[in-house]
Amino acid sequence: MEQGKLFVLSGPSGAGKGTICKEIVRREKIGLSVSMTTRAPRGEEKHGKSYYFVSEEEFQKNIDEGGFLEYAKIYGHSYGTPKKLVLGQLSKGKDIILEIEMQGAFQVKNVYPEGILIFVLPPSLAELRKRLIARGTEDEEDILIRQQATLNEIALIHDYDYYVINDELEQAVDKVRSIIKAEHSKVDKNVDRLIRKYEEEL
Amino acid sequence: MEQGKLFVLSGPSGAGKGTICKEIVRREKIGLSVSMTTRAPRGEEKHGKSYYFVSEEEFQKNIDEGGFLEYAKIYGHSYGTPKKLVLGQLSKGKDIILEIEMQGAFQVKNVYPEGILIFVLPPSLAELRKRLIARGTEDEEDILIRQQATLNEIALIHDYDYYVINDELEQAVDKVRSIIKAEHSKVDKNVDRLIRKYEEEL
Numbered sequence: 001m002e003q004g005k006l007f008v009l010s011g012p013s014g015a016g017k018g019t020i021c022k023e024i025v026r027r028e029k030i031g032l033s034v035s036m037t038t039r040a041p042r043g044e045e046k047h048g049k050s051y052y053f054v055s056e057e058e059f060q061k062n063i064d065e066g067g068f069l070e071y072a073k074i075y076g077h078s079y080g081t082p083k084k085l086v087l088g089q090l091s092k093g094k095d096i097i098l099e100i101e102m103q104g105a106f107q108v109k110n111v112y113p114e115g116i117l118i119f120v121l122p123p124s125l126a127e128l129r130k131r132l133i134a135r136g137t138e139d140e141e142d143i144l145i146r147q148q149a150t151l152n153e154i155a156l157i158h159d160y161d162y163y164v165i166n167d168e169l170e171q172a173v174d175k176v177r178s179i180i181k182a183e184h185s186k187v188d189k190n191v192d193r194l195i196r197k198y199e200e201e202l
Numbered sequence: 203m204e205q206g207k208l209f210v211l212s213g214p215s216g217a218g219k220g221t222i223c224k225e226i227v228r229r230e231k232i233g234l235s236v237s238m239t240t241r242a243p244r245g246e247e248k249h250g251k252s253y254y255f256v257s258e259e260e261f262q263k264n265i266d267e268g269g270f271l272e273y274a275k276i277y278g279h280s281y282g283t284p285k286k287l288v289l290g291q292l293s294k295g296k297d298i299i300l301e302i303e304m305q306g307a308f309q310v311k312n313v314y315p316e317g318i319l320i321f322v323l324p325p326s327l328a329e330l331r332k333r334l335i336a337r338g339t340e341d342e343e344d345i346l347i348r349q350q351a352t353l354n355e356i357a358l359i360h361d362y363d364y365y366v367i368n369d370e371l372e373q374a375v376d377k378v379r380s381i382i383k384a385e386h387s388k389v390d391k392n393v394d395r396l397i398r399k400y401e402e403e404l
Contacts (some may be wrong), residue, residue, distance in 0.1 A: 118387075119389070121396075121400075124399075124400070124403060125400055125403040125404060126403060147404060148404065150400075151400060151401060151404060154397055154400050155397060157389055157393055157396075157397065158389060158393070160389050161388070161389060162384065162387045162388055162389060163387060163389055163393060163396070164387055174383075175383060175384075175387050177380075178379075178380040178381075178383035178384045178387070179380075179383075179384045179387055181376075181377060181380035181381075181384070182364065182377075182380045182381045182383070182384030182385070183384070185320075185364045185365060185366055185377050185380070185381055186363070186364055187321070187359055187360060187362050187363060187364060187365055191359055191360070191365060194323075194359075194365070195356055195357060195359065197326075198323075198326070198327055198352075198353060198356050199353060201326060201327040201328060202327060202349060202350065202353060
């Protein structure tokens, strides 16, 4: 059975990786990894669909057992990607997509080097600024700090496999879909089975 | 200026790489490399469009000057890919596609390691057999020899970057198009210019 592939969408926040990820899941045969978190469910969020909502103790137990592909603490709450679930799907031949912060992306690549890292870029710092203002959660100084932080993050692009500029959503989605398709056309260990198929014919 | 990319379609003869190549050239912004040959023009063939038709002396002069990306003698005639023409187009940012025999593909990779090798496979040896019978140029023994030769060639797939099974033409073309698009999304030396663009904004 051909091994599924793990695609990691990451990049500076505000670049729109979440929107791209949703579109990919809607259009491709690809599973979305569900994270584990210690924070409480909000609104319509469902256990096992939006997140796995667990206690601090259970989360810590998972860390101790090496059960995460990556995890992080954000604003006092812990978030992590359950390793067993993802690897289980991959071994069944299913592709998985993961949308996470950059620190998490590097953790994934460490634990699972076959993972394919895709860097999602905002079209420009000016556009990022516009998006942040539209959100209305940050003041002028915050925005400048965020722009500088984004520049620092963009400098880490060299550790990624691909990049996609989220200028026009449809084009960005199309690029990610091409990356998924091309990755499945790569000559890798899967071709040995292919060669055997031809050999068995003669 | 972003460097163009060189895509090399190759693989066992009878796999249909020529048909795929034509479709790609028709649909993508990509140049088709025109070969130099010592054979005489046939039918509608035009100098500079189908081939560059040259004398034995001129061809040999090109070899001596290291002027070919690859060259080979087939049934007494010489064929070669002019290096200067291809590299000139690439440096202008233009993608180039090249459809050549496997030996030629390896020569290209040697001279220009950035070239992207795509292996075109027949859907099966049985299908290859059908195509050869349909051509009507080979007898039963020839066909068996060709099938064995194809198997030997398929074993060389590991030296390629991608593979495409030419089962259904439309799908095969779509895969090659995805490969072209994905290659342009790869993090390579081109991203340095991209990073500078963001830096200049702040």
